[in-house]
Amino acid sequence: MNIKKQLIDGSWVTSKSNATRDIINPFNQEVIAKVTESDEADAKTAIVAARKAFDQGDWATTPATVRGKIVHKIADLIERDKEELAELESLNTGKTVEESLGDMDDIAGVFRYFAEMADKDGGEIIESPIPNSTSRVIHEPVGVCGQITPWNYPLLQASWKLAPALAAGNTLVMKPSEITPLTSIKVFELMQEAGVPQGVINLVLGPGNSIGAELSNNDDVDLISFTGGIETGKKIMQAASSNVKNLALELGGKNPNIVFADAEFETAVDQAMNAVFFHAGQICSAGTRLIIEESIHDDFVEALVDRVNTIKLGSGFDESTQMGPLISKEHLNKVINYVENGKKEGATVAVGGGRPDQPGLQNGFFYLPTVLTNCSTDMRVVQDEGFGPVITVEKFTTEEEAIQLANDSIYGLSGGVFTNDIGKAERCVAKMRMGTVWINDVNLYFPHAPWGGYKQSGIGRELGKTGLEEYQETKHIFQNLKPEPVNWF
Ligand SMILES: NC(=O)c1ccc[n+]([C@@H]2O[C@H](COP(=O)([O-])OP(=O)(O)OC[C@H]3O[C@@H](n4cnc5c(N)ncnc54)[C@H](O)[C@@H]3O)[C@@H](O)[C@H]2O)c1
Numbered sequence: 001m002n003i004k005k006q007l008i009d010g011s012w013v014t015s016k017s018n019a020t021r022d023i024i025n026p027f028n029q030e031v032i033a034k035v036t037e038s039d040e041a042d043a044k045t046a047i048v049a050a051r052k053a054f055d056q057g058d059w060a061t062t063p064a065t066v067r068g069k070i071v072h073k074i075a076d077l078i079e080r081d082k083e084e085l086a087e088l089e090s091l092n093t094g095k096t097v098e099e100s101l102g103d104m105d106d107i108a109g110v111f112r113y114f115a116e117m118a119d120k121d122g123g124e125i126i127e128s129p130i131p132n133s134t135s136r137v138i139h140e141p142v143g144v145c146g147q148i149t150p151w152n153y154p155l156l157q158a159s160w161k162l163a164p165a166l167a168a169g170n171t172l173v174m175k176p177s178e179i180t181p182l183t184s185i186k187v188f189e190l191m192q193e194a195g196v197p198q199g200v201i202n203l204v205l206g207p208g209n210s211i212g213a214e215l216s217n218n219d220d221v222d223l224i225s226f227t228g229g230i231e232t233g234k235k236i237m238q239a240a241s242s243n244v245k246n247l248a249l250e251l252g253g254k255n256p257n258i259v260f261a262d263a264e265f266e267t268a269v270d271q272a273m274n275a276v277f278f279h280a281g282q283i284c285s286a287g288t289r290l291i292i293e294e295s296i297h298d299d300f301v302e303a304l305v306d307r308v309n310t311i312k313l314g315s316g317f318d319e320s321t322q323m324g325p326l327i328s329k330e331h332l333n334k335v336i337n338y339v340e341n342g343k344k345e346g347a348t349v350a351v352g353g354g355r356p357d358q359p360g361l362q363n364g365f366f367y368l369p370t371v372l373t374n375c376s377t378d379m380r381v382v383q384d385e386g387f388g389p390v391i392t393v394e395k396f397t398t399e400e401e402a403i404q405l406a407n408d409s410i411y412g413l414s415g416g417v418f419t420n421d422i423g424k425a426e427r428c429v430a431k432m433r434m435g436t437v438w439i440n441d442v443n444l445y446f447p448h449a450p451w452g453g454y455k456q457s458g459i460g461r462e463l464g465k466t467g468l469e470e471y472q473e474t475k476h477i478f479q480n481l482k483p484e485p486v487n488w489f
């Protein structure tokens with residue numbers, strides 16, 4: 001098996017230590033690739049390359065129109081290789097190929113969105129309050145960007161960082177999750193093919209506590225953009241203080257989904273399932289907390305359980321599969337313990353609550369889609385991000401109580417409200433402390449709208465115009481049109 005390499009200063013190279021890592025298919029634990037395993041020394045070399053490309057290269061000063069064309073070309077190449085990329089993503093993550101194909105469309109769309117934005121910013125003229133002067137504001141690239149991504153949406157989360165960073169004229173070093181690097185490797189090849197100059201894009205492969213920490217600490221990095229778990233985010237925030245880096249954090253969520261009795265019943269049941277069982281619940285914005293009006297609680301749970309019983313588990317490559325495995329044995333054990341602890345706290349398993357017993361699934365990291373009832377906000381199972389196909393159910397009787405339950409979390413990433421009363425929906429939305437709120441829908445995102453969290457779900461926003469601004473510094477330029485001595489002293 002060929003060893004896949006890292007990209008440093010325009011060359012694909014093995015790590016200095018020559019260490020390698022096996023990449024595993026979570027459906028059957030087969031080794032699907034071997035990749036080079038970098039350490040701090042490789043990360044340092046990559047940062048030096050990105051620094052040199054920013055300080056001495058001409059990417060930052062290349063006309064934005066030209067940068068935009070190159071970013072468009074990356075989108076073209078992703079569309080050209082869409083099937084290959086989707087299959088690679090499914091092989092590495094276990095998600096269905098249908099979901100991965102959708103991700104690839106989204107990813108190409110993200111590159112196109114930021115390609116279009118690249119040359120649209122003409123700065124701003126300020127009406128100067130000082131006589132005989134001009135005042136204007138321009139945006140410039142931040143510099144060298146460290147970018148660290150998770151395993152659940154490997155290429156999608158990478159695209160949210162790569163596209164705006166390139167459009168704005170930065171150089172970068174990316175570190176994908178060590179367990180899902182394959183589509184990122186492929187897209188770095190495509191970015192080279194599209195004409196991104198040597199040294200502008202660098203890719204290091206390996207663990208977070210060494211190379212991720214180096215990216216967060218290193219004084220030559222100007223911005224660290226991280227998507228992943230809250231505990232890692234806290235470490236990165238601390239490390240970033242070494243040189244007061246710009247910081248963007250996209251962290252976890254424990255996302256409530258409020259269903260009022262007047263909601264369209266079948267739609268709300270259907271969307272409650274979409275909210276939590278896509279990609280086996282391994283989604284930051286998964287609607288893992290179902291908050292149901294008491295008068296419909298029993299009927300809703302009954303309907304939900306009936307539907308959950310029909311979900312087909314299997315290989316992401318089988319067209320009839322609706323839900324794949326979890327990403328790893330370690331993560332499977334985490335989900336098992338999370339549910340077991342929930343049961344000890346008093347939650348009732350309405351359906352699921354264990355591993356499937358089909359013989360064909362025993363080598364994969366599968367967990368049954370699970371509904372836990374009799375839950376309340378004082379339980380860990382309601383407060384902690386389980387990141388699996390598990391939904392907890394709480395009841396409410398008043399609108400105020402529903403909002404209070406929804407907000408009772410350290411997280412604030414996303415939430416949903418299902419009702420046919422638009423006034424009620426808007427009152428809830430106004431009080432829900434989350435970066436995204438869906439009315440009568442779940443889990444929608446697109447390049448034009450910002451994405452990010454309130455509270456401990458993060459800092460900053462990806463996508464939308466804020467997604468580009470994260471990769472820009474703002475400069476105010478004041479010009480004295482009639483310089484003469486002031487004679488103050
Ligand atoms: N808010 C969002 O948009 C969003 C999107 C996707 C995933 N997530 C979150 O990501 C988490 C799941 O992903 P995960 O398990 O890969 O998260 P994780 O925090 O374990 O790892 C994420 C990345 O950080 C690296 N890392 C680990 N320790 C590090 C350190 N000390 N310094 C620097 N980097 C380090 C990892 O190697 C990986 O590349 C969930 O909490 C999920 O909610 C959030």
Ligand SMILES: C[N+](C)(C)CC=O
Pocket residue numbers: 152153156282283284285445
């Ligand atoms: C941001 N999103 C929803 C694409 C993936 C979260 O894990």
